[in-house]
Amino acid sequence: MTTAPPKDEQPEILDDEVESSRAPLLDHLIELRSRLVKSLLALAAATICAFFFADQIYNLLVAPFDATALDIRGSRLEFIYTAPLEFFFAKLKLAMFAGLFLAFPVIAWQVYAFVAPGLYKSERGAFWPYLIFAPILFSLGAAFVYFIMLPMLARFTVSMEQVDAATTTIRMMPRVGDYLSLVMALMLAFGLSFQLPVILTLLAKIGLVTASGLGKGRKYALVGILAFGALFTPPDAISQVLLAVPVYLLYELSILCVKMIEKKAAAAEASAAAE
Numbered sequence: 001m002t003t004a005p006p007k008d009e010q011p012e013i014l015d016d017e018v019e020s021s022r023a024p025l026l027d028h029l030i031e032l033r034s035r036l037v038k039s040l041l042a043l044a045a046a047t048i049c050a051f052f053f054a055d056q057i058y059n060l061l062v063a064p065f066d067a068t069a070l071d072i073r074g075s076r077l078e079f080i081y082t083a084p085l086e087f088f089f090a091k092l093k094l095a096m097f098a099g100l101f102l103a104f105p106v107i108a109w110q111v112y113a114f115v116a117p118g119l120y121k122s123e124r125g126a127f128w129p130y131l132i133f134a135p136i137l138f139s140l141g142a143a144f145v146y147f148i149m150l151p152m153l154a155r156f157t158v159s160m161e162q163v164d165a166a167t168t169t170i171r172m173m174p175r176v177g178d179y180l181s182l183v184m185a186l187m188l189a190f191g192l193s194f195q196l197p198v199i200l201t202l203l204a205k206i207g208l209v210t211a212s213g214l215g216k217g218r219k220y221a222l223v224g225i226l227a228f229g230a231l232f233t234p235p236d237a238i239s240q241v242l243l244a245v246p247v248y249l250l251y252e253l254s255i256l257c258v259k260m261i262e263k264k265a266a267a268a269e270a271s272a273a274a275e
Contacts, residue, residue, distance in 0.1 A: 035110040042106035047099030054091035057098055058176070061183050064146060068154035069172075073161065081176045090177045097184055104135055134198050141190035149186055149242055156238060186239070193228065193247045200254040204261050211259040214251075221251050 050057065062079070069077045081087045108131050116127075162170040203209040214221075225247050229240035 032114060035114045039103070039107045039110045042103040043096075043099055045099075046102035047095050050098035050102060051091065051095035053098075054095050057094055058091065058180070061094075061146075062179070064150040065154040065179070068151045069158045072155065072158045073163070078173050079176050079179065080173050087176050090180050093184070094180055108135075130198055130202060134195060137194040137198060138191035141192070141194035142187040144194075144246060145183070145186045145190050149190070149239070150183070152238060152242070189229075190243060190246075193225075193243060194250060196247060196250045197254045197257055200251075201257050201261060204258040209258065211255050211262055214255045214258060218251075222248060225251070 062077070066077050069075070081090070112127065112131060157172055161172055162168065200209060200214065204211075222244075225244050226240065228247075229243040
């Protein structure tokens with residue numbers, strides 16, 4: 001029956017574990033270059049594949065806006081482009097945006113493979129859940145934009161059209177580049193905002209934040225969330241409120257997650273002290 005090493009020897013074991021994985025600086029730089037090249041190749045390959053489906057992807061992004069317009073005014077939207085290559089560059093931008101989603105597993109693995117040798121075994125195991133939950137939360141943010149945000153924005157903007165025969169007709173005819181920029185900005189803003197639980201639990205893991213501290217900082221967090229919404233969403237109250245509400249709920253969820261981490265850490269310390 002094996003017994004655990006004495007507590008005074010455990011730090012030496014952990015130090016030896018990291019020491020055995022050390023490499024000269026040049027080797028680290030060579031590996032970093034290799035990881036970057038592989039990530040860029042994956043992004044380029046994914047972007048090229050996505051470009052062949054750019055029309056279908058663009059139509060998919062237009063669908064919630066178009067469906068709402070059809071429901072309100074009984075006719076579909078007409079998108080325009082005013083420069084010869086505007087739609088081509090819009091599709092290229094869209095392909096890069098979609099390629100980043102497709103290549104994320106490869107990029108995340110390259111990041112993990114680069115930093116893993118410098119982590120303890122326990123830290124490597126704790127790192128994996130964040131690699132899994134980060135894209136899931138980002139996708140939830142993008143889905144929130146697609147299924148909730150875009151229909152509400154469409155209903156608001158289409159309702160402002162002026163089609164009365166007695167007055168000048170004013171119809172919304174979005175440019176393809178402007179609409180794509182709007183959708184990408186919203187998805188990035190919401191996707192990054194939905195990373196709040198991941199960021200705060202990571203900070204809690206390394207002891208930079210506590211549940212009590214986060215609880216006391218609620219009012220400051222709310223101000224920061226509103227400021228973030230004003231900076232990264234379109235200049236209208238609807239977008240800012242729609243961003244602020246779910247992100248604040250995620251902040252409260254983060255406090256619960258940090259409490260669970262603290263309880264687990266306290267239980268581990270009590271178990272170690274008992275031994």
